[in-house]
Amino acid sequence: MAEKLKRPLLLVGCGKMGGAMLEGWLASGIAAAGAYVVEPFGADAFANRRDVTVVSSVEELPADLSPQVIILAVKPQAMSAVVGAYAKFATPDCLFVSVAAGTTISFFEAELGPQAAIVRAMPNTPAAVGQGITVICPNAKATAQQVADADILLQAVGETARIEDEALMDAVTGVSGSGPAYVFFMIECMAKAGVDAGLPEDLAARLALQTVAGAGHLARQSDDTPDQLRRNVTSPNGTTQAALDVLMADDGLQPLMTKAVAAAANRGRELAG
Incomplete structure (x- = not known):
């Protein structure tokens, strides 16, 4: 205790x-x-x-x-x-x-x-x-x-x-304080993408939620870094690689996330006056 x-x-x-x-x-x-x-x-x-x-x-x-x-x-x-x-x-x-x-x-x-x-x-x-x-x-x-x-x-x-x-x-706020909202929105986006690909809405929502929850749990439990875990699931020229080519492009997820975290951090500084 x-x-x-x-x-x-x-x-x-x-x-x-x-x-x-x-x-x-x-x-x-x-x-x-x-x-x-x-x-x-x-x-x-x-x-x-x-x-x-x-x-x-x-x-x-x-x-x-x-x-x-x-x-x-x-x-x-x-x-x-x-x-x-x-x-x-x-x-x-x-x-x-x-x-x-x-x-x-x-x-x-x-x-x-x-x-x-x-x-x-x-x-x-x-x-x-x-x-x-x-x-x-x-x-x-x-x-x-x-x-x-x-x-x-x-x-x-x-x-x-x-x-x-x-x-x-302020940077802490941008990453972890506001971060759960980014993850929740990613779940929303994955589910919407699944519907757009032809899945029933309830199944797409379930797949997106459990995939994010399970991946997070795996990342916590594994001795591998997130970078290595990503590589483990990515076969050369496979389906995951095709998706990552979009997400890891110069205008993909990383610059967008950097911009989002910076916006949250800047707003924290504005609240401080």
Whole structure:
């Protein structure tokens, strides 16, 4: 079992990402000291749990609450209207973890005070099934133990990685934060291509979904690199090679993916102002 927090955690925002993370924390036992959720639009899935207290605003939290970790999981566009109310918790022994895309550490330091210990994190939606990956970047005030606490929390919903240069977080967003949507769209495109080739719609959808899911699982389990796995399934002058000649052309998938990731990264920088 993962190491348990000694004091409660406080989750601000309980949408799909926040809810997925909270499910992981409760299941793993990390939140053994209890969890508080501030969610004005309801968190029905947790409302009847004895180990979770759901309130609609920060004013409804107990006056003596001393959270060990505060997770900020509201949308980036709403963060400036929300975060200032939590400055009262910004003591050296309270860690703030933000999962808001494009919202910088310097923004939180300005809102919470220069003494605030902050870890900026970029998770992705496979966290909902415990298969996410989250990249974290701490500020100078976060202690080694607090960074370890953030790592333990985020490992409850998948893998973690750490960067020291916050400027890389926009590229992380472009690859892994937004990346699941690219894969889902690829499934859509493969299914549509199958229909265009004459397959029934339900069969094309099933083939596309299981092929992507199975290929991803194989890539995780195999000792071979994706490049080698691609070569393993590609016979010279065969059907796969014919398709790859299109996908690997100068105007094929790679330049399109590079452009897509760059667009996401640029949008992250725009959100940061």
